[in-house]
Amino acid sequence: MDEQRAGMCGGPPWARGGPPRLRQWEARRNASRLPWPSTLAVAVFVMVGSGFAAHGQPDREPIDAFARVLLVAGPAMLLLRNRWPVVSVFGVSVVVLIYFGAGYPYGPVLFVLAVAAFAAVVSGHRWAAWWAVGGFWVGQVLIGHWLYHYLPPDKDDATPWGQDLFIAAWAVAILAASELVRVRREVWAREREERVAAEKRRADEERLRIARELHDVLAHSISVINVQAGVGLALLDTNPEQARTALTTIKAASKEALGEVRQVLDTLRTPGDAPRAPAPGLDRLPELVEQAASAGLNVEVVTEGEPLPLPPGTDLAAFRIVQEALTNVVRHSGSRTARVRMAYAPGRLGLRIDDEGPATAADTGGSGNGLVGMRERAAALGGTIEAGPRPDGGFRVWADLPVQPKETM
Numbered sequence: 001m002d003e004q005r006a007g008m009c010g011g012p013p014w015a016r017g018g019p020p021r022l023r024q025w026e027a028r029r030n031a032s033r034l035p036w037p038s039t040l041a042v043a044v045f046v047m048v049g050s051g052f053a054a055h056g057q058p059d060r061e062p063i064d065a066f067a068r069v070l071l072v073a074g075p076a077m078l079l080l081r082n083r084w085p086v087v088s089v090f091g092v093s094v095v096v097l098i099y100f101g102a103g104y105p106y107g108p109v110l111f112v113l114a115v116a117a118f119a120a121v122v123s124g125h126r127w128a129a130w131w132a133v134g135g136f137w138v139g140q141v142l143i144g145h146w147l148y149h150y151l152p153p154d155k156d157d158a159t160p161w162g163q164d165l166f167i168a169a170w171a172v173a174i175l176a177a178s179e180l181v182r183v184r185r186e187v188w189a190r191e192r193e194e195r196v197a198a199e200k201r202r203a204d205e206e207r208l209r210i211a212r213e214l215h216d217v218l219a220h221s222i223s224v225i226n227v228q229a230g231v232g233l234a235l236l237d238t239n240p241e242q243a244r245t246a247l248t249t250i251k252a253a254s255k256e257a258l259g260e261v262r263q264v265l266d267t268l269r270t271p272g273d274a275p276r277a278p279a280p281g282l283d284r285l286p287e288l289v290e291q292a293a294s295a296g297l298n299v300e301v302v303t304e305g306e307p308l309p310l311p312p313g314t315d316l317a318a319f320r321i322v323q324e325a326l327t328n329v330v331r332h333s334g335s336r337t338a339r340v341r342m343a344y345a346p347g348r349l350g351l352r353i354d355d356e357g358p359a360t361a362a363d364t365g366g367s368g369n370g371l372v373g374m375r376e377r378a379a380a381l382g383g384t385i386e387a388g389p390r391p392d393g394g395f396r397v398w399a400d401l402p403v404q405p406k407e408t409m
Contacts, residue, residue, distance in 0.1 A: 034079050042115060043075035046108045053107030061103035061153050070099045074112040081119035086128040092116040093136040101143050103152035110167075114174045121178035122185060129178065133171045140167065212320070212373045225250050249294040281315030282342070285322065292326050298337045299326065305344030314401055317377040318342075318351060321385070324374055325353035325397040333395065334358050349401045357394035374399070 050071055054063045061067070077091040096113050100106070113136065120129035143151060144159030232246035289299045310318065322340055329338045335356040343350035371387050374397070378385045383401035390396045 033082065035082060036079070039075055039078045042078060042112060043072060046075060046112055047071050049108035049111075050105065053105045057105035059153065059156075060105040063104065066102065067099065067104045070095055070102075070104075071109065074099070074109060078112065078115055078119075081116055082123070085116075085120040085123045085125050089113075089116040089120040089125075089129050089132040093132040097136050097139045097143075100140055101147070101151055103156065110170070117171075117174055118178045118181070121175060122182045124182070126179065126182070130175060133175060137164075137168055137171055140164070208376065212376065225253050253291060253294070280319050281310065281312070282318050282322075283315075284319060285340075288319070288323055288326065292330065292338070295330050296336055297326065297330055300337070300339045302339065302341045303344070304341065307342075308344055308349075308403065310349065311404055314349065314381055314403055317381055317383075318349060318399070318401060320377060321351055321374050321397070321399050322353060324371075328371075328395070328397075329353075329355045332359055335394065347403055349403050351397075351399040351401070353397045354390065355394050357389075359395070 047068070050063060050067075054060070063071075074092050074095040077088050077095065079088075080091070081088040092113050093116070096109055099109055113133065117129040117133050120126070120132070141164055144164065148156050148158060229246070229250060232243045232250070235243040235246070285301065289301060292299045326338055326340075329335065333355045335358075338353060338355045341350075341352040341354075343352075371385075374387070375385045378399055378401060381401055383399060385397070385399050387397045388395070
């Protein structure tokens with residue numbers, strides 16, 4: 001059963017790895033792509049904006065060939081921000097620091113550092129981004145207050161501390177915004193993983209439900225057909241009339257099985273479609289008793305307590321449990337009598353199916369999954385199943401199912 005369930009729940013290859021593996025695969029795929037369009041847009045913006053900034057800062061060094069190389073080198077480092085974000089953010093911080101150390105005008109070149117830091121934080125390298133931006137700020141403070149005597153432009157004064165504080169506040173704001181985006185993306189990714197896991201879990205549960213339905217329907221009907229086919233073969237020559245009765249029973253059982261299989265498979269047509277026929281319940285217990293009788297099994301039904309209307313899920317589970325238990329008696333027991341006891345109590349439904357035994361060694365083609373299916377049905381409702389040999393011989397199946405009041409329309 002475990003191997004069958006594992007195979008049935010396997011799903012497509014990416015789903016077997018689970019959502020984390022899918023996210024890692026998507027991350028590797030995105031990292032392998034170079035962000036050319038956005039990087040080109042940043043380069044054009046920085047190049048044009050720095051030209052305008054130079055006109056407003058005549059005391060700084062004019063934009064020359066070396067400045068343009070730096071203005072291209074910074075955005076070029078952004079091409080690495082998806083694949084190697086740490087290299088990108090440190091490389092950009094060095095380029096921007098060299099740009100300021102050469103005395104070129106302040107301007108949109110800082111935007112390049114902001115993009116690199118943002119990419120590093122969002123990709124999970126938060127400490128690298130903080131160290132790179134912090135190192136840049138310390139470097140520009142050293143240039144503006146101590147090294148400006150030795151660096152261009154000539155006759156430059158120390159930068160005001162207000163400007164340094166503004167740059168520090170700008171850097172902290174960029175990093176804080178990046179942290180917020182990173183956290184929000186992680187929340188979105190976790191929610192998406194939870195949705196994927198929930199959808200996969202629902203699909204697995206639906207497959208198990210359909211497998212249980214098909215097992216219960218086919219196991220019971222084919223057991224009846226198997227018994228009647230044996231009777232028909234044995235009496236075909238000596239008692240043709242009784243053989244005809246066995247064939248009639250086979251026809252009726254196969255027709256009913258086809259109808260129930262069709263009903264189960266109807267649920268696979270399109271999501272949301274209502275089944276064409278109501279699910280079976282304990283109201284069809286007389287039909288089940290009649291089918292068992294056609295297979296040579298005498299079933300005694302005893303009801304204790306006041307019968308209550310059951311919710312559809314509980315009604316179906318109770319019917320299938322009785323059906324599977326009687327099928328096992330037909331298959332595996334030498335007894336030709338079974339007793340079904342239904343005990344109604346407030347909020348509970350008790351089922352007990354007994355046979356006198358003894359067990360037979362005949363191979364009836366069972367899968368061995370019947371008891372597992374019954375336990376799964378009961379567990380899905382919050383109930384319990386116990387099955388095993390009785391102290392005085394024979395076999396007993398006992399089920400305790402919770403019953404919620406049936407909703408009124």
